[in-house]
Amino acid sequence: MELLKGIFQYPFEEMANGPAFLLQVLWEGFVAGTLYSLLALGFVLIFKASGVFNFAQGIMVVFAALSLVGFHAAGLPAYVSLFLALAVMGALAWTVERVVLRKLVNQPDLILFMATIGLSYFLIGFGEFIFGGEPKSMITEELGLPTGSSVIDIFDDIVILQHLDIAAALIAAILVIGLALFFSKTRIGRALRAVADDHQAALSVGISLNQIWAIVWFAAGIVALATGIMWGARSDVSFALQIVALKALPVLILGGFTSVPGAIIGGLIVGFSEKLFEVYWGGLLGGGVEGWFAYVVALIFLLFRPQGLFGEKIIERV
Amino acid sequence: MFKKLIFGAVAVAMVSGAQVNNAYAEDTLYLPSLSYRTGPYAGGGVPIANGFSDYMTMLNERDGGIGGVKVVVEECETGYNSQKGVECYESTKSKNALVYNPMSTGITLQLVPKAPVDQIPVFSMGYGLSATAVGEKFPWGFNYPTTYWSQLSAILKYIDSKGGVKGKKIGYIYLDVGYGREPLPLLEKLSKSMGFSIARFPVAGKEMQNQSSHWLNVRKEKPDWMIMWGWGAMNSTAIKEAAKIRFPMDHFIGNWWAGADADLAPVGKIGKGYLAANFSGIGTDFPAIKDIFTHVLDAGKSTQTTDRDQVGDVLYNRAVANAVIVAEAIMAAQKSTGKKVINGADMRLGLETFNLSADRLKELGLEGFMAPIKASCKDHEGGGGIFVQQWNGSAWEKISEPISPETDVIRPLLEEAAAKYIADKPDWKTQTCS
Structure with a gap:
């Protein structure tokens, strides 16, 4: 009986009795959701172009952030460092296309997936060789990102809004909308969709597969840099950041691997649901449920919509 | 002839290799x-x-x-x-x-x-x-x-010296692996004998840089003190999240693996006042x-x-x-x-x-x-014993004299745990100390 009350009664009473705290939980869910969307977006871009789950996306986040703080530590101004970090991600995209992807055109997806695993381990070793394993501080203030917080007095309690979180949500939104428009309204975007459908057919109508792949990997690199800045500012810049990228998996299952809006909605669903569940129901299971709860939500969705909320339904006739 | 040369070279290499190994060991x-x-x-x-x-x-x-x-x-x-x-x-x-x-x-x-x-x-x-x-x-x-247990005892002793632990709520945030769970049995026992309540906040390894939920729970539970058994990126993230919810830093104490320069450097001024145990200079x-x-x-x-x-x-x-x-x-x-x-x-x-x-x-x-x-x-x-150090915004400062653990309380518990460990190992060799 007490268990049933713990599930169906107490959490809702708690929400009703502490509306300001509920608002805080929802805000944190929203911020986490937008950051998860950003993580997922990097995967979606590459999956759309090549049908490959890019295992290296997590280490790309680390590599981009370490490049940024590395250039700054070498004495360069923050915005020059930012530009150079973007250049590094561009060079990485070009190299990946030249050295890895070009050789694997029209190979099974699994081969490409394995190639990204290899790339991931190469970048871990190369990154540790160049930057060392010690954690670094993100150059938050130098980049002009706001720090501090605003406090809203409401319902006899407070809601704290971190300025950095507000900036993170805004930057994530701008990036997501910008990339969505770029890939839906431009010639390159249409070429991207053609490549995603069929490599050979795209090649036959004159689309440069190599060029598209390099562009998409560069776009994923830009997203990785933005993700690295935001997550790095919340914690530190270290190789542990690559673990955060795993959070994109349930988001992708929810939203679909090929949908930019899906990444946004999926991220928000995961963000809101895991915060609410951890805070109001987590105690029933000893806490620390956030780590697996998103996967449970994704699993439930899988049962009803295997292609995700916005994924393309594939019907194959035999 | 060529084969003989190869064999000879291999044999010489093996013998010299063995000699090198012997020299290495001796x-x-x-x-x-x-x-x-x-x-x-x-x-x-x-x-x-x-x-x-x-x-x-x-x-x-x-x-x-x-x-x-x-x-x-x-x-x-x-x-x-x-x-x-x-x-x-x-x-x-x-x-x-x-x-x-x-x-x-x-x-x-x-x-x-x-x-x-x-x-x-x-x-x-x-x-x-x-x-x-x-x-x-x-x-x-x-x-x-x-040991970790003695350290926990000394940390609680420090907290006790700052207004007492009886009737207080102690939050325990920990990396949810063997290391973080190690002091839990002792914490449970001491909570009964010293009269405080516990709120646990386990942090999974893959969530260590994503702790906003944990700290929302801290805000909800309102512990008087927080103790952290963290490692790696978990530490700096936790301190930043604590500052975010305005948890008083001088009531947040890490163990000796949650008080390194690498932990606080990315935190900087917002971590001012944070405490940690230490035992080396x-x-x-x-x-x-x-x-x-x-x-x-x-x-x-x-x-x-x-x-x-x-x-x-x-x-x-x-x-x-x-x-x-x-x-x-x-x-x-x-x-x-x-x-x-x-x-x-x-x-x-x-x-x-x-x-x-x-x-x-x-x-x-x-x-x-x-x-x-x-x-x-x-x-x-x-x-x-341990001593307590405090982050001043840019460096650590030693702020306490050595604090010894409650050995008379801890030792019997350690002996009990040791006996339990070997209880199901019939071939385990013990020794008698004079």
Whole structure:
């Protein structure tokens, strides 16, 4: 009986009795959701172009952030460092296309997936060789990102809004909308969709597969840099950041691997649901449920919509 | 003719290889170093590996080794992964390894049962299985200068001195692995005897940089004090999240693995007031540390310490403390056995007989660097205390005198845990201490 009350009664009473705290939980869910969307977006871009789950996306986040703080530590101004970090991600995209992807055109997806695993381990070793394993501080203030917080007095309690979180949500939104428009309204975007459908057919109508792949990997690199800045500012810049990228998996299952809006909605669903569940129901299971709860939500969705909320339904006739 | 040449070359290579191996074993003191310079926890692993290696290099360069025998430190990368740690152990134990410093509670738990079989002691300095402090039950396990349980007891004693713990709520946020769960049984017991309540906040490894939910729960539970058993990126994230919810920093205390320079550097001013336990000196103002500069760094003998500022950091110095204990135990073993080159069994004896007194610390150029330790057969912990340090926004400051654990409370609990550990191991060898 007490268990049933713990599930169906107490959490809702708690929400009703502490509306300001509920608002805080929802805000944190929203911020986490937008950051998860950003993580997922990097995967979606590459999956759309090549049908490959890019295992290296997590280490790309680390590599981009370490490049940024590395250039700054070498004495360069923050915005020059930012530009150079973007250049590094561009060079990485070009190299990946030249050295890895070009050789694997029209190979099974699994081969490409394995190639990204290899790339991931190469970048871990190369990154540790160049930057060392010690954690670094993100150059938050130098980049002009706001720090501090605003406090809203409401319902006899407070809601704290971190300025950095507000900036993170805004930057994530701008990036997501910008990339969505770029890939839906431009010639390159249409070429991207053609490549995603069929490599050979795209090649036959004159689309440069190599060029598209390099562009998409560069776009994923830009997203990785933005993700690295935001997550790095919340914690530190270290190789542990690559673990955060795993959070994109349930988001992708929810939203679909090929949908930019899906990444946004999926991220928000995961963000809101895991915060609410951890805070109001987590105690029933000893806490620390956030780590697996998103996967449970994704699993439930899988049962009803295997292609995700916005994924393309594939019907194959035999 | 060609085949003969090849055979000859192979034979010569094999014989000379065997000779090299023999020389390696006979003329040196071999210390495997299970380091982790890569992976998510490398931030802590790098200064620890450097401090240990640099101190031994300093002894080689300044004193010609220990007792006239050169020390060989060979690193094996574990990535803070228990499975890789065991692989490192298996691949190095046959090189006459004297002692293993696993640098990870997870790896320690794997090695504790192997130590008596292979006759190589395991020295987990202030971490690992707390029950190995009971020398009668764990002849091959050591955790000088103190255990996690003693540390927790000392932390609670510190909190008690700041307004009492009775009737208070203590929050415990921990990395949800063997290391973070280790003190839980003691925390449960002490909560009953000392009259405080507990709120637990487990942080999964993959969530350590994503703790907003945990700290929302902290805000909900409203603990009076927070204790943290964190490691790696978990620490800086937790302190930033605590600041975010405006938790008072001077009521947030980390254990000695949650109070490194690497943890607070990314936090900066917002972490001002945060507290942490420690048992080794801070800074470079010790003659032995200056010798590391002179004989190792300035002489270009350090293969890994590229950042001179790292010397004197909390974790670097803690690894120096680790190396000091190992070196003292080697000397004690050499003295007891009359042998210059010792083996694992001799080292075990050394770990039970060394005496790192205040005078000896002064002689070593480490006066006040750590609490004196008198090793014994019975007590593999040494009963050492901790002190509390506080982050001033840019550096650590020592703010308390040494705090000793409640030994009369902790010791029976350790003995109970040790007895429980060996209860289902009928072949486990114990020892009798006079």
